[in-house]
Every structure is written in structure tokens, then in C-alpha cells.
Amino acid sequence: MAIDNYRRFYAILRQMPQLYSRDEQKRLLVLQYTNGRTDSLRDMTEKEYKKMCHELGRRYGTDEAYRKLKNTCLGLMQQLGKDTTDWDEVDRYCLDPRIAGKRFCKLSYNELVRLSRKLHKIKDKQDKKSSINQ
Structure with a gap:
């Protein structure tokens, strides 16, 4: 099943302290959760995306x-x-x-x-x- 919207991720991103530009922060997070395989949300697997959102959501109180x-x-x-x-x-x-x-x-x-x-x-x-x- 492909991910068709990224609202959950962007809601979490808005709650996170901004260390870099939003685009750069997104790119670095995606690289981290795909072990350097990609920096694009669209290229993440559903499992990678869910894991990232779950862990970030718990850390930043968004889940x-x-x-x-x-x-x-x-x-x-x-x-x-x-x-x-x-x-x-x-x-x-x-x-x-x-x-x-x-x-x-x-x-x-x-x-x-x-x-x-x-x-x-x-x-x-x-x-x-x-x-x-x-």
C-alpha cells in the first residue's frame, strides 16, 4: 500500500524545534529513517514512514x-x-x-x-x- 498523503509527518514537523530549514530538516529525517537510501518522502516504504512518524510523534507529543x-x-x-x-x-x-x-x-x-x-x-x-x- 502506497502512502498517498503526508499530513501526519508535516504535523509532527511543525511541532519539532526548527534546527534547519523545513526542507532540510525533512530531508535529513528521511535519510535517517531510510538508512541513507533516499531523502524523498515519496520513496520511503510504508514501514519506514510509519516507524518514523511513530517515533517522532512519541518524542514530540503528537501521537x-x-x-x-x-x-x-x-x-x-x-x-x-x-x-x-x-x-x-x-x-x-x-x-x-x-x-x-x-x-x-x-x-x-x-x-x-x-x-x-x-x-x-x-x-x-x-x-x-x-x-x-x-
Whole structure:
């Protein structure tokens, strides 16, 4: 089975510290994971590509932990009354500089960690207010 899109790799690449130009960084990673056989994503085997994405994703928090963290943040937003099925609303909320200052889909792993903490604090304050008013 041939790889027909490289979204996963480019999502990881955006999260990595930029040591070289993006093209050079991509080229060096592909060379590393193909043992010098190629520097082209298109020429990688599916096994090489999956291994590279898995290892880089774990290292830079873009795989399972990243997905779980996004879901946690969305769940907290839902509890705060945000319609998380409406991406425009989610983005408007996250774009507020007091919340994240960026669109939700552009948040890095570390930014999502900070957002999660912030949302927990907001929810705790909201819960305290509602228990006082009862």
C-alpha cells in the first residue's frame, strides 16, 4: 500500500524545534529513517514512514498523547458551555489572548497542556460560583 498523503509527518514537523530549514530538516529525517537510501518522502516504504512518524510523534507529543490532550481540552470547553461541534466557535474561544491566542488546530502539544490547565482553572472557578449560589 502506497502512502498517498503526508499530513501526519508535516504535523509532527511543525511541532519539532526548527534546527534547519523545513526542507532540510525533512530531508535529513528521511535519510535517517531510510538508512541513507533516499531523502524523498515519496520513496520511503510504508514501514519506514510509519516507524518514523511513530517515533517522532512519541518524542514530540503528537501521537496518542496529543490526541488525548485535544480531546480533554474539547471536553472541558464543552463543560464550559462551548459548542465543540462548531469549529468556528472553538477557534473564536481559543483565539482570545487570555485563553490561547491561536486557533485550536494550530496549538502545539505544550500549548495544549497550558490550555488544559487554564480550562481546568476556569471550570473550577465556575463550579465554585455555582455551589455558592445554591
